[in-house]
Amino acid sequence: MKWSLAGAMIDALDLCELAQVAEEVGFDSISLSDSVFYPEHVSAPYPYSPDGKRMWAPEAPMPDPFIAMTAMAAVTKRIRFYTNVLKLPLRDPLLTAKQLSTMAVMSGNRIAVGVGLSWIPEEFAFTRTDMRTRGARTDEAIEIIKAVCAGRGPEWVEFHGKHYDFDRLMISPAPDRALPVYVGGHSEAGLRRAARLGDGWLSVNTEIDELTAAITRLGELRAEYGRSDEPFEINASPTGIRDVDDYRALAELGVTEVRVSPWHLYGADFTDAQARLDAVRRFSDEVVNAKS
Structure with missing residues (x-):
């Protein structure tokens, strides 16, 4: 099982050192969240809190994930980077593909993209952009x-869909290894999108029971779409974990990568850069590199 560090809401100036330490102590990847801006007034409830309120302050740092990933890739050699999740329907897909292809090439294929819809x-x-068509546009x-x-490197591509349509074109540079696309979401539509189009699935912070149900459903849907034999990543952010044995149980459940915020697990001051780094090192010693 691989280990991923959650890089959400961390000061932009601290991210490069965090990436270097994470690589040094054995983490496999770092995830970056996506928030274009913080609307003062929001007309819909946040879906992942009991009271529907956002759990972060307006000034919480949300660096552009593509820029942050590029900067971190430039100061590391091995560790991978991905979005969790990029709000894809807010963006033009060709421009997004151009950015991702360049990032993948310049990083040595250490970039992936996790996508979601946005609820705001x-x-x-x-x-x-049109919220009503966000699901269909995300699929395309x-x-x-x-x-x-x-x-396969730069090659001619074309696309003729309901929402996006273009004739043959070539984007260069383009990676010599397929860029993984992961899909987030626990809804039936999200799980179906992951099973049908994704190279993997990203969970939100959730208990083991909900993870189990989602993974089981993903297996059913992948069979339905004839994709059971294809490689598929399960990237989970579990809550309620007690010890190393619980992480091993996740691997048996089918989780291929665990996403963690060690500073929260150890009660460290989230705004203290040194405390974050100490927590990353401690988690690596106690869990990532723990002996059986």
């Missing part, structure tokens, strides 16, 4: 990104 109506209104955007970043 104001994000769509203020970026002049995934296909476009996978065509551009198929792993």
